[in-house]
Amino acid sequence: MNEPYDLLIRNASIVDGTGAPRFAGDIGIRGDRIARIGDLSGERGHAEIDLAGRIAAPGFIDAHTHDDRLMLSNPDMAPKVSQGITTVVAGNCGISLAPMPRPIPQPVTPPLNLLDEKGDWFAFPTFASYIAELRAKPAATNCALLVGHTTLRVATLDDLGQPATAEQIARMRALVQEAMEAGAVGVSTGLFYEPSVAAPCEEVIETCRPLKEFGGVYCTHMRDEADHVVDSLEETFRVGREVGVPVVISHLKVVGPANKGRSAEALALIEKNMANQPICVDCYPYTAGSTILSADRAASSSRVIVSWSKTLPEYAGQDLDVIAHKLGCTEEEAIRRLSPAGGIYFRLDEADVQRILKHDKVMIGSDGLPHDASPHPRLWGSFPRVLGHYGRLLGLFPLEMAVYKMTGLTAKNFGLKDRGVLKEGAYADLALFDAETVDEAATYEKPIAPAHGIEAVIVNGTVVWQDGRPTGSRPGRVLAREAQEGGR
Ligand code: ZN
Ligand code: CU
Secondary structure (H helix, E strand, O other): OOOOEEEEEEEEEEOOOOOOOOEEEEEEEEOOEEEEEEOOOOOOEEEEEEOOOOEEEEOEEEOOOOOOOHHHHOOOOHHHHOOOEEEEEEOOOOOOOOOOOOOOOOOOOOOHHHOOOOOOOOOOOOHHHHHHHHHHOOOOOEEEEEEEHHHHHHHHOOOOOOOOOHHHHHHHHHHHHHHHHHOOOEEEEEOOOHHHHOOOHHHHHHHHOOHHHHOOEEEEEOOOOOOOHHHHHHHHHHHHHHHOOOEEEOOOOOOOHHHOOOHHHHHHHHHHHHOOOOEEEEEOOOOEEEEEOOHHHHHOOOEEEEEEEOOOHHHOOOEHHHHHHHHOOOHHHHHHHHOOEEEEEEOOOHHHHHHHHHOOOEEEOOOOOOOOOOOOOHHHHHHHHHHHHHHHHOOOOOHHHHHHHHOHHHHHHHOOOOOOOOOOOOEOOEEEEOOOOOEOOOOOOOOOOOOEOEEEEEEOOEEEEEOOEEOOOOOOOEOOOOOOHHHO
16 A cells, blocks of 8 residues: 555546546545546545545636736635636736736726726736735635736826837837746737727737747737627737737627627637637636626616626616616616726627537636626636536536536646646646536626535645635645647
8 A cells, every 4th residue: 555645536537627538536646746546445545535426627727817816815716716716817808917017097997997996906016026926925726827918008108098109019018028027828908998999909919029939828808799800800810920829819709689690600710710820719608798887888788787886886786777767867877877887798699608608619717807796697607607507407518528628628728737637647626526516606696606516626736615615725826838839
């Protein structure tokens, strides 16, 4: 008999994150790594978990988050680890907490206020200082970090309504260089949003230049996800080609009733271009989106829920039409009185959501907004919803495929070495769950609720979630991107 394992997981149904069929076995963990997978019935562990046939999978990787601040302000990461998530990709949609080399202008420019309404957390003059803080005060989850183009603009430009000048681009490019040297894995843009809509494609390309040297990725909340989605896809491909790096299309969707069904066209165009350049895609499993409250977004939605409001916080969680009625005004006027505020917008078609979700190259990302008073349920529910609602109940894909879309595929796309798969020698990031009961508990009405069926969650060999609550351990690390073979 060998030396006891630090943690021995017995009688697991192992879904290894590659998409391969599950198999029965035990998993022995030593330190932060998986030491053995197989029949370990003759072995012992200092700690043991008997799964009695339930699932052991790689810990889920949330491909799309806004957890930059959550990792520091709520390091237990309950909305994430309660779903089985062990790694978050933060800094999406052009919004990152760092760097902010000058005091952040007040009031905090939307959508940066999604991370922090007051601005106190935008306190890291360099990306290195942000990473140093995450290392000094680790969170429960690992992270891979993007530097946001909108953050760089707010840090650099005085007039956000204009394209950056050559000199401003040079300053933003230097900030990207610093972030990549410090350990960022890429740059994100939010060209859809007001302060970055003014940035032409050329500004993005020139700002992103340092990515190539570091083998980084370019992630984008595209300029248009509605009538002009094809133009936006072409713009995204162009940035990838000209900078020479992989692109990640964030939360792929087709917005508004006029574009119903066009997910087929978007996916076909993406597939066609995947033959020529590396393209990755993530999506969240809901027909409602969520971001800053605005009249134009509300106008194209069948229903709007207010997720937070600075001026009238008591209305968070209520429908906009109900609020307007209570205030005795139009919905447009209500939006004015509620702002700055957040909204949940019902404006996607279920068949489009399913077509994108089901595509075998599409990763799962929650896009959860952790600081909203009444958040979109995707914050607490995305991953279990894919496994339960879409996998088990609607039969959109087998469990092995659902797990692959939230583990192996994501680790490969972001270059996260020895993550996202269960194999000997890999890091011991695991989600242990019951395939029969796993599902979201969060709803639009009651959005803050830990998922059903999650048994335990392990990060770098340490249990971070068990018996329905955080254990208090915070073994999370800042992960580097491993450059892909062939420079692609
Ligand atoms: Zn976005
Ligand atoms: Cu986002």
